[in-house]
Amino acid sequence: RIVYVNGEWMPEADAKISVFDRGFQFADSIYEITAVLGGKLIDYHGHAQRLSRSLTALGIPVPVSEEHMLALHRQAIARNGVEEGLVYLQVSRGVQDRDFMFGADLSPTFVIFTQSKKVLDNPKWKTGISVITMPDGRWVNRQIKTVQLLYSSLAKMEAAKAGADDAIFIEDGFITEASSSNVHIVTREGTLITRQLSNALLHGITRGSILDLARQAGVPVEERRFTLDEARNAAEIFITSATAFVMPVVRLDGEPVGEGVPGPVSGRFLQLYIQDRIA
Numbered sequence: 001r002i003v004y005v006n007g008e009w010m011p012e013a014d015a016k017i018s019v020f021d022r023g024f025q026f027a028d029s030i031y032e033i034t035a036v037l038g039g040k041l042i043d044y045h046g047h048a049q050r051l052s053r054s055l056t057a058l059g060i061p062v063p064v065s066e067e068h069m070l071a072l073h074r075q076a077i078a079r080n081g082v083e084e085g086l087v088y089l090q091v092s093r094g095v096q097d098r099d100f101m102f103g104a105d106l107s108p109t110f111v112i113f114t115q116s117k118k119v120l121d122n123p124k125w126k127t128g129i130s131v132i133t134m135p136d137g138r139w140v141n142r143q144i145k146t147v148q149l150l151y152s153s154l155a156k157m158e159a160a161k162a163g164a165d166d167a168i169f170i171e172d173g174f175i176t177e178a179s180s181s182n183v184h185i186v187t188r189e190g191t192l193i194t195r196q197l198s199n200a201l202l203h204g205i206t207r208g209s210i211l212d213l214a215r216q217a218g219v220p221v222e223e224r225r226f227t228l229d230e231a232r233n234a235a236e237i238f239i240t241s242a243t244a245f246v247m248p249v250v251r252l253d254g255e256p257v258g259e260g261v262p263g264p265v266s267g268r269f270l271q272l273y274i275q276d277r278i279a
């Protein structure tokens with residue numbers, strides 16, 4: 001692969017980051033992931049805006065202009081011949097001798113790479129996934145897309161050990177989100193419920209797109225937090241992310257969700273998303 005590091009494109013084997021990078025030592029770093037289909041970026045604008053918000057929240061300078069950022073994404077796709085997959089981008093505060101306190105004058109470390117992999121026709125869309133629940137042990141500023149991903153990484157490992165596909169997180173009895181996606185439920189009356197935006201969850205770009213599509217389609221929407229019990233009694237549960245799009249959840253802590261198979265509403269949203277953003 002050809003990767004981008006601080007203004008230069010190079011083979012991945014030649015890419016080097018300092019051992020004193022604050023991204024490495026303090027997870028003082030943010031990232032974005034944008035899906036690619038047919039060589040084109042999906043929902044790019046939302047991801048670019050969230051990138052700026054994350055950087056601003058941490059006081060890390062935005063490394064390049066908006067136009068340049070888009071050009072770099074397109075170059076990453078072109079240089080690597082990505083038809084289907086994703087563009088990954090990471091910006092850390094920069095390099096400094098190890099110290100909890102950071103200086104004001106660091107230059108950010110800026111990395112881009114691509115992954116070519118299948119995104120469409122995900123076989124799990126047909127079967128749905130199983131999830132287990134666990135306490136949300138992450139920090140409280142989850143609206144910032146930092147690379148503090150250890151809790152989520154361990155959660156996915158624990159889910160796999162339990163024979164499940166993923167983990168969803170519970171805080172004060174309410175679902176926050178899943179380990180790397182947002183969680184939504186559909187009530188037996190057909191209302192889509194998704195947690196309102198706050199610092200408790202990442203403001204998913206796919207979540208926003210699905211809400212727009214739901215409203216356009218006349219589906220009743222409630223943005224509010226919902227309990228694990230409401231999820232247990234829901235007709236459908238699904239998760240959304242840039243890489244899974246709309247993924248039905250068919251088992252929750254070993255119990256079937258609704259009919260125990262992917263439901264019609266999540267199927268419809270997946271179709272709408274693919275039509276609207278891709279076709």
Ligand code: PDD
Nearest residue numbers: 179180181182202204205206207241242
């Ligand atoms: N994860 N919540 C969390 C904790 C996430 O990590 C993600 C995305 C989302 C969904 O956001 P979006 O729709 O903007 O992708 C919600 C990415 C895909 C990842 O870390 O791999």
